[in-house]
Amino acid sequence: MEFTYKVRDSRGKVLRGLQExxxxxxxxxxxxxxxxxxISLQEVNRTSPVINRELFSLKVSKKEVLMITRQFLAMLTAGFSIIKAFKVMGQKNRNRTLKKALLKIHDDIEQGQALWVALSQHPKVFSSIYINMIKAGEMGGTLETVLKNLSHHLEREQDINAKIKAASIYPLIITLMALLVIFFIISFIMPAFVNVFASAGAEIPxxxxxxxxxxxxxxxxxxxxxxxxxxxxxxxxxxxxxxxGKQFTDKFLLRLPLWGTFLSRIIAAHFARIxxxxxxxxxxILQALEVAGGVVGNEVVIQAIRQAGREISEGKSISVPLEAxxxxxxxxxxxxxxxxxxGSLDSMFAQIADYYEQEVIYTINILLAAVEPVMIIFVAILVTGIIIATILPVFDLMKIMA
Known part of the structure; x- marks a missing residue:
């Protein structure tokens, strides 16, 4: 759900925005x-029959967010002000949606808004974790350090997602090609053979x-x-x-043999890194749990993290509800x-993330190594069976001719 809001900050300044x-x-x-x-809060109505321009706007990919994060960090390191950095990035960007967002952020900052507040008005571009980290860096005076951490996080995420896509694309292509070959054989080749054999009086197996x-x-x-x-x-x-539907699907995926274990490792790595x-x-920690719970993408895990947050607020350990x-x-x-x-929970989460990310990459590498021969054998058996079924009438025809 999306809402437009109008609020007043502690200095009396009125702010407006759009947030999911x-x-x-x-x-x-x-x-x-x-x-x-x-001051006011209103849900955005997306059921209007009027065509929404956002439907035709270009999406902003995570790769593009990573690139502007690197550019922003480089410009801050070079001595650019935040206002000038966003003006330059907005003017140079070729993605119309991102260009518009960057220039709007520049205008908002120029009018006195905090950077994280300006970013929060573009939830389709910047995630809640991104905004919260920028907020912490801006308030703590460690914006450059936060941007470095964000860059590393986005790079890891890109790398793992790329490996998962690589592991899934090959079997998908092979399967589609096999289905097309089988469809062609049984729809066009086989009927031609069978008509010849039937006219000769051969019995079709x-x-x-x-x-x-x-x-x-x-x-x-x-x-x-x-x-x-x-x-x-x-x-x-x-x-x-x-x-x-979301809860059923997420629970079902986690219970699948092999895939459920693999998915759990991906979620554990992502949650720990965040x-x-x-x-x-x-x-x-309570705010961190709320942010992390909103971006893990699995409803079962989100409920577990929320439960952990409630128990921590009551003075309990975070490990107990997570293990349960x-x-x-x-x-x-x-x-x-x-x-x-x-007292080193942050570094321990980092170590956990490193471990599970390595486990995910190791599993993906095994899948990539195993999927090619398995798919070749599977397709070979399938196509061979189809071909045998196609030429079986030949033997009956040979018997009749003999």
């Missing part, structure tokens, strides 16, 4: 926690007949099948946007407990 939130109450709590007096029937069915109903697949995909996409950089930036979720393993919880006892 789970619901109205959570946004109110967030604004009050930041010390704002709320059962495997060949089954594949022939499948080919005839696909030829006749492929449009209906395609529309059905598209409809199911759209219904599923709409359903997972609802809370029950917690590390937020705590190192000086953000209190069965998402974070015993080693994760034990390392957190050690970090709490030693």
């Amino acid at each position: 939130a789970k619901d109205r109450d959570s946004l109110i709590r967030n604004l009050l926690r930041q010390g704002y007096y709320i 059962l495997p060949t007949q089954l594949l022939l029937n499948l080919g005839l069915f696909l030829n006749k109903y492929w449009i209906a099948l395609l529309l059905a697949i598209i409809a199911i995909a759209l219904i599923h996409r709409i359903w997972i946007q609802t809370n029950p 917690m590390a950089i937020l705590l190192q930036a000086g953000i209190p 979720t069965a998402i974070f393993d015993t080693m994760f919880a034990q390392m957190i407990a050690i970090g709490e006892e030693s």
